[in-house]
Amino acid sequence: MLDVCLLGTSGMMPLPGRALTALMTRFGGSSLLIDCGEGTQVAIRQKGWSFHPIDTICFTHYHGDHISGLPGLLLSMGNAERTEPVTLIGPKGLEKVVNSLLIIAQGLPFPLQFIELTGREQEFSVNGYILRAFRVSHNVTCYGYTIEIPRGGKFFPELAKEKNIPVQYWNRLQHGETVETPDGVFTPDMVLGPPRKGLKVTYCTDTRPTAGLVENASKSDILICEGMYGEPEKRAKALEKKHMMFTEAAKVAKDAEVQELWLTHYSPSLLYPQNYMRDAKKIFANTLAGKDLMSRTLEFAEKE
Amino acid sequence: MLDVCLLGTSGMMPLPGRALTALMTRFGGSSLLIDCGEGTQVAIRQKGWSFHPIDTICFTHYHGDHISGLPGLLLSMGNAERTEPVTLIGPKGLEKVVNSLLIIAQGLPFPLQFIELTGREQEFSVNGYILRAFRVSHNVTCYGYTIEIPRGGKFFPELAKEKNIPVQYWNRLQHGETVETPDGVFTPDMVLGPPRKGLKVTYCTDTRPTAGLVENASKSDILICEGMYGEPEKRAKALEKKHMMFTEAAKVAKDAEVQELWLTHYSPSLLYPQNYMRDAKKIFANTLAGKDLMSRTLEFAEKE
Numbered sequence: 001m002l003d004v005c006l007l008g009t010s011g012m013m014p015l016p017g018r019a020l021t022a023l024m025t026r027f028g029g030s031s032l033l034i035d036c037g038e039g040t041q042v043a044i045r046q047k048g049w050s051f052h053p054i055d056t057i058c059f060t061h062y063h064g065d066h067i068s069g070l071p072g073l074l075l076s077m078g079n080a081e082r083t084e085p086v087t088l089i090g091p092k093g094l095e096k097v098v099n100s101l102l103i104i105a106q107g108l109p110f111p112l113q114f115i116e117l118t119g120r121e122q123e124f125s126v127n128g129y130i131l132r133a134f135r136v137s138h139n140v141t142c143y144g145y146t147i148e149i150p151r152g153g154k155f156f157p158e159l160a161k162e163k164n165i166p167v168q169y170w171n172r173l174q175h176g177e178t179v180e181t182p183d184g185v186f187t188p189d190m191v192l193g194p195p196r197k198g199l200k201v202t203y204c205t206d207t208r209p210t211a212g213l214v215e216n217a218s219k220s221d222i223l224i225c226e227g228m229y230g231e232p233e234k235r236a237k238a239l240e241k242k243h244m245m246f247t248e249a250a251k252v253a254k255d256a257e258v259q260e261l262w263l264t265h266y267s268p269s270l271l272y273p274q275n276y277m278r279d280a281k282k283i284f285a286n287t288l289a290g291k292d293l294m295s296r297t298l299e300f301a302e303k304e
Numbered sequence: 305m306l307d308v309c310l311l312g313t314s315g316m317m318p319l320p321g322r323a324l325t326a327l328m329t330r331f332g333g334s335s336l337l338i339d340c341g342e343g344t345q346v347a348i349r350q351k352g353w354s355f356h357p358i359d360t361i362c363f364t365h366y367h368g369d370h371i372s373g374l375p376g377l378l379l380s381m382g383n384a385e386r387t388e389p390v391t392l393i394g395p396k397g398l399e400k401v402v403n404s405l406l407i408i409a410q411g412l413p414f415p416l417q418f419i420e421l422t423g424r425e426q427e428f429s430v431n432g433y434i435l436r437a438f439r440v441s442h443n444v445t446c447y448g449y450t451i452e453i454p455r456g457g458k459f460f461p462e463l464a465k466e467k468n469i470p471v472q473y474w475n476r477l478q479h480g481e482t483v484e485t486p487d488g489v490f491t492p493d494m495v496l497g498p499p500r501k502g503l504k505v506t507y508c509t510d511t512r513p514t515a516g517l518v519e520n521a522s523k524s525d526i527l528i529c530e531g532m533y534g535e536p537e538k539r540a541k542a543l544e545k546k547h548m549m550f551t552e553a554a555k556v557a558k559d560a561e562v563q564e565l566w567l568t569h570y571s572p573s574l575l576y577p578q579n580y581m582r583d584a585k586k587i588f589a590n591t592l593a594g595k596d597l598m599s600r601t602l603e604f605a606e607k608e
Contacts, residue, residue, distance in 0.1 A: 100407040104368040
């Protein structure tokens, strides 16, 4: 089970009732946060989720609206008596930027670990899921992220019996392990069906559409994607500021064959995102106008 | 006319529905902000007041909850196309702290001017009012502030006539100016009554009660004062953390002979400040439990 919550939908500045864009996910007792603008900690409280299990905080880039809430969040996590380390992941410059902000958040009771992204793509294994950062295209170095929970093939005991594999090895094979024994070498493919559909969520903001984004978002259950502007007359501004139109995000969703698209990171000038959904839905029917604290619990399609 | 708005009432961390403690005032087209925590810019928007005329931002001290919203506010002021300088005032270290935070708010379209407080008291003349900073007692260097709009004596034309002062000098005398003329030297006291009651607001947070606080708050129309704890059993904590009980703030208000006390900077553990007002009101009847966005327009007592 993967819980996904879009904590806010504002771009550039927080507004009353529209917090800055950030994503929080929960999986197996561990929580992940992507971006942390001014007010993100309030949104987490509003959702009723806990700061305490946040062990990883990723940043797309270091414009104020994506990181200004970090010192406050870390202070609040300290007040919530966290002592376990927190891993921060973001583009080059992460440690410098964060240490600079920490001038107002000193004496945290937990250590920070920094991972600076350098390549075009970088993959991490985090508490049972795979986190992948991938470069997107903004006016500063900026990354999108996917969270993937892979799922192996179904275990067929009848195959194990047929192949005379002793029952004490079944569990390890079922979990994808090759087992070397005096009775012979047993490999998972001997007892497992083909890999099943896992879970996948992609988050990207502050970017133009790119081939890499389409590729990385491929077949996501949810693509949470910036749509800074809905109004057709803002196209030139979207190009200039390196943001996306609703319709461009819809095209990415369509090309990436995702299940669902959640738009977010609205311009403060965009008062009623709902008014601009029609054209986006023409391109990709399953487009939703993201709302603050919108959430979903994703479960594996095949129950057993 | 002096508009006063308590933007938030939370201490330590912002909560849903309870923004961090900060004060905004408006006088003669110029606005002043004291403290700027995470979310202060959202509170200003909620109140419907404008960022644009904020020309002075004061800090009591540099704990995160009093300054974490500065980069975001400055960015939003920049987006609102401010180009006039903004003056920042605060304890020693101001420029270092602010420049450190500005790593996420670069390229502001207006200059910042820094005034670092050093003495126990320091007075500034700002666009028609007097701003005074005074040291209070916290676990780091911390200042309270008063805003005073002085009012001269009433002008008596009959006195001017009696003393044969030509009418062309009346206006300057009325505004407190001494006028040297071929007809003689005329001083304001020749035509003015005794100085009348002006307006005064005092703001202090993160302090124990002190004699200096009582003295500086003397005869304020409104004293906005921290009351971190209401519960009698929190007294030891108030002493340890160098904060105030509601009843201690009430004693300050009584000793300073203010008109009204607004409590603020509540501990996140204090869910219902209203429940602890009785003991404070016993000491100082005109004690109000501050609420987010509570505001008042102060006018001179004597209309003419």
